[in-house]
Amino acid sequence: MLKGKTALVTGSTSGIGLGIALELARQGASIILNGFGDADGPKAEVAALGVKVGYHGADMSKPDDIAAMVAYAQAEFGGIDILVNNAGIQHVAPVQDFPVEKWDAIIAINLSSAFHTTRLALPGMLAKGWGRIINIASAHGLVASAQKSAYVAAKHGLVGFTKSVALETATTGVTANAICPGWVLTPLVQKQVDALAAKDGVDNDEAKRRLLAEKQPSLQFTTPAELGALAVFLCSDAAINVRGQAWAMDGGWTAV
Ligand code: NAD
Numbered sequence: 427m428l429k430g431k432t433a434l435v436t437g438s439t440s441g442i443g444l445g446i447a448l449e450l451a452r453q454g455a456s457i458i459l460n461g462f463g464d465a466d467g468p469k470a471e472v473a474a475l476g477v478k479v480g481y482h483g484a485d486m487s488k489p490d491d492i493a494a495m496v497a498y499a500q501a502e503f504g505g506i507d508i509l510v511n512n513a514g515i516q517h518v519a520p521v522q523d524f525p526v527e528k529w530d531a532i533i534a535i536n537l538s539s540a541f542h543t544t545r546l547a548l549p550g551m552l553a554k555g556w557g558r559i560i561n562i563a564s565a566h567g568l569v570a571s572a573q574k575s576a577y578v579a580a581k582h583g584l585v586g587f588t589k590s591v592a593l594e595t596a597t598t599g600v601t602a603n604a605i606c607p608g609w610v611l612t613p614l615v616q617k618q619v620d621a622l623a624a625k626d627g628v629d630n631d632e633a634k635r636r637l638l639a640e641k642q643p644s645l646q647f648t649t650p651a652e653l654g655a656l657a658v659f660l661c662s663d664a665a666i667n668v669r670g671q672a673w674a675m676d677g678g679w680t681a682v
Contacts, residue, residue, distance in 0.1 A: 428661060429454035432503040434495070434547070436486055436539065437461045437513025439468050441612030442562060445650020446510055446657045451475040453658055455508060458499055460484055478503070486513040486539035487531055496546040505550040508661055511540035511584075512562040516614055518621070521575045529576045536580035537587070544591060548600065557600035558661045561588045562653075565608045565641070565679045567672055581606075585672045592670030601669050603660055608676025609638060611647045644677030 433450045437443040439461030447457050448471060456478040459468055465481045472479040482498050484491035499506045514536045517528040540561055551557025566574060567581035584604060591602040609615055611634070623633035638645045656675055659665055674680050 427453045427658070428508070431507040431661075432456040432458065432499065432505065433508035433510060434458040434499055434506045434543070435460065435510040435512055436484075436543065438510075439463050439465055441614060442607065442610055442650045442653055443510070443512040444468050444471070446512065446560075446562075446654040447472055448475065449651060449654025449658050450508065450510075450661070451477045451479070453661070455661075456480075456503055458482060458495075458503060458506075460486070460495060461513065487534040489538075489542050492539060492542040493546060496543065499547075500550070505554070506547040507551065507554070507556060508558045508560070509543055509547045509551075510560045510562065510657060511543055513539060514562065514580075514614070516574070516577055516618070518573045518618065520573055524575060532576035532580050533583075536577065537583045540584055540587060544587075544602075548591075548595070551600045552595070552598055555599045557595075557598075559588075559591060559600065559602040560657050560660055561585075561602070561604040563588070563604040563606045563672060565606050565674060565676045567604060567606050568674065568680045571641075588672065589670040596669055599666070601660070601666065603668055603670065604672040605653060605656055605660075606672050606674040606676060606680070607648050607653055608642045608674070608679040609647050610650060610653070612650070638677075641679050642677040643679070643682070646677055648675050648677060 433455045435447045438447045438459045459481045482495040484495035563584045564581045567585040570578045588604040
């Protein structure tokens with residue numbers, strides 16, 4: 427379904443981004459990976475699906491790095507057809523103790539990076555008359571939790587940004603939507619499981635159960651592959667009129 431399209435997935439050396447990259451690759455899309463840590467393993471996983479794969483190590487907090495990555499996509503892949511803004515970090519602290527540098531980093535990586543990739547990739551999509559912008563927000567783009575002020579602000583901002591871009595592109599072949607996952611068991615969430623286990627003096631399984639029970643009525647983690655399947659749907663022709671949505675996949679978290 428996506429043969430001939432190129433997808434850039436930011437923050438795709440791990441977790442949700444890698445899961446989405448794999449599902450897009452299964453549909454035949456060429457993939458540009460991005461993120462920190464080992465890139466060779468994720469590259470090999472994608473390449474095993476028989477598609478062209480590239481990697482750029484742009485730091486998503488740095489606008490110049492982002493511009494270099496989009497230039498790389500243009501030079502090596504002929505541009506970006508599917509842009510998945512996924513890179514993100516978390517920090518948990520009460521607002522009065524929130525480290526200023528953590529606030530700035532979360533806003534830069536979880537919110538401003540999507541502005542920079544979008545402003546640079548959108549002209550190419552409009553010129554081709556087809557494009558998909560998929561912003562990985564969160565249940566925290568729709569509702570708040572204590573101690574996550576920067577993350578909640580960034581994710582609510584990302585949902586608002588998505589709506590604005592969707593309106594600006596409403597009469598074109600480019601759509602912009604957000605996906606709002608609930609808990610997904612990735613390294614980002616495992617840190618919170620570890621913190622809960624230490625605080626409550628319980629083991630890993632019990633900490634996971636408590637984490638889910640607090641927010642996610644299904645008591646099941648959402649998986650990167652499930653989120654990838656939703657991204658594939660948003661890339662389909664059937665989704666052409668899905669525009670400006672913040673689509674939750676959160677086990678009922680935001681239904682409460
Ligand atoms: P993860 O920690 O497994 O992956 C994050 C990815 O982002 C990694 O590839 C990492 O290298 C990359 N990254 C971090 N900082 C970067 C930077 N400055 N520049 C480039 N890449 C950078 O986390 P995840 O859980 O897969 O999260 C992915 C996205 O999904 C995030 O935006 C997160 O907020 C969102 N999300 C996660 C959950 C969850 O439960 N895990 C729920 C809702 C939303």
